[in-house]
Amino acid sequence: MRARYQKADISVTCAQDSKNKNHSHYDVSVSVPITVVVSHRPKEVLEVPFWAEGATFIFDQTSAMTVAEGNAPSDVRVYASEPEVFFRNRDCHCCAIREDLVCSVVRATRRAQLPNQIVIFLDPTRCDVLVAISTILSSVEITRRSSLDAVLVHVDAAELATRLTTGGEVIDDSLLPAIAVADRFILGNCDNVLPHIEQQLRAELMGRSGFAKEVFGAGERCGDGGRLQAWHVAPEVRSVEADHPGGLSTVVLRADQPLDEDAINEWFDWMIASHASRLFRLQGTVSVQGNKERTCCHGVLSFAGSHAESTESVTCSSESVIAISGVGLDGDELMARFAETIAS
Known part of the structure; x- marks a missing residue:
């Protein structure tokens, strides 16, 4: 099924269409980087200046329609991917995998013209962020064609910076899933945060903790x-x-x-x-x-x-x-x- 939104000229394709097995043109030597964006603001994703030329975007259906109603570039390819979860092992909730993301990424990487980057938008109010991240890391279908490059998270910088300066807790339950998988941050709503506080925030959450290195594989590994x-x-x-x-x-x-x-x-x-x-x-x-x-x-x-x-x-x-x-x-x-x- 294919629908075209004329205003933004965005091609929106259902993830289920991605099960086309004709992929003889795929170059197995190329790994497409995947960037995940966790945010409530889908329109801002296309405005971020560091996406690679020829990037492919994967949104949920609601967010894809929101983007299509905006002023997106005419050459942007967007896949609409409604959360479709199944479990690797029966009765094991923590073995959940997003089949729709697998299908969307496979479809994007089986095109004659490979994308230079795949950007996956996750709205934390509509899906489980950790299930999506674990799918990208563990699905053989995804990892043979692409790899997770970074996770970008919109956070309330003012709130976090205030907690740092007052000695309060840095995170709360609602932010746990977002921070636990992030290695870079898009600091949203930070007009009231002084530059040195922003630097402190980045240093605490990324530099001194080494957490980004732990998640994405740099640095020494423990003996276990x-x-x-x-x-x-x-x-x-x-x-x-x-x-x-x-x-x-x-x-x-x-x-x-x-x-x-x-x-x-x-x-x-x-x-x-x-x-x-x-x-x-x-x-x-x-x-x-x-x-x-x-x-x-x-x-x-x-x-x-x-x-x-x-x-x-x-x-x-x-x-x-x-x-x-x-x-x-x-x-x-x-x-x-x-x-x-x-x-x-």
Whole structure:
């Protein structure tokens, strides 16, 4: 199905049309960079000056129509992609994957003229941002043709900067999904933020935490290697890197044994209840007693273990590894509580 909006002359194609198997022209040696934009303002996406010439944009249907009613350039190609979620493993909510994004990206990269860039717009009020990001990182169909280049997030810079200067919490529950996957920020609504505060914001959230490096693979890797891979192919977090007291840090917890399922679930409940508003990411692999084949995630934010694409049984490691990135975390407290869990 194809519809054309004459005012902006934008071609809007349903994601389901992307299942055309005729792709003999595709050059497997070329990887198209994908940029994800998380924002409530779709019209602004096309106005950002750093998109590559010949970029392809993927919006949800509502946002695509909003863009089409604006003054978009006539040569912009837009795919309308309504969220269509299915699960890799049955009854496993955290194995969700956005089939519509897979179809849209595949269609865009099977064209005779490859796009120089794919820009995916995500409205956090209409979709689960983490499911979309994990799909881009883990779908074999996507990764063989393209790769995640960056995630841009519109945030309220004034609010965040104010929290930094007053010593309050940097993030809250509503911003967790956005910040947890972002390596660059478009600072929206920041007319009242002084330049040095903006610089401090960038330094805190990107530079001193090393979080962008943790998510997108630069820097040293911790020795736990593949056991700390979220969503199959995402890079591991780095090892413990504590900053100034009350600052941003990563704590890695390890246990060379399976854990009691009730005890570890109780520990997760405590972790979330005590520290949810200060967590950037909770990630790892956990082996639990009574379920040696448990290789999937616990379903907490981006917490995930590396697991197979099929439903076949997989031998689970006897080692449990958990990495926690956040603001003002007390490493000694976390380790002590985790030690109690292991001993229970």
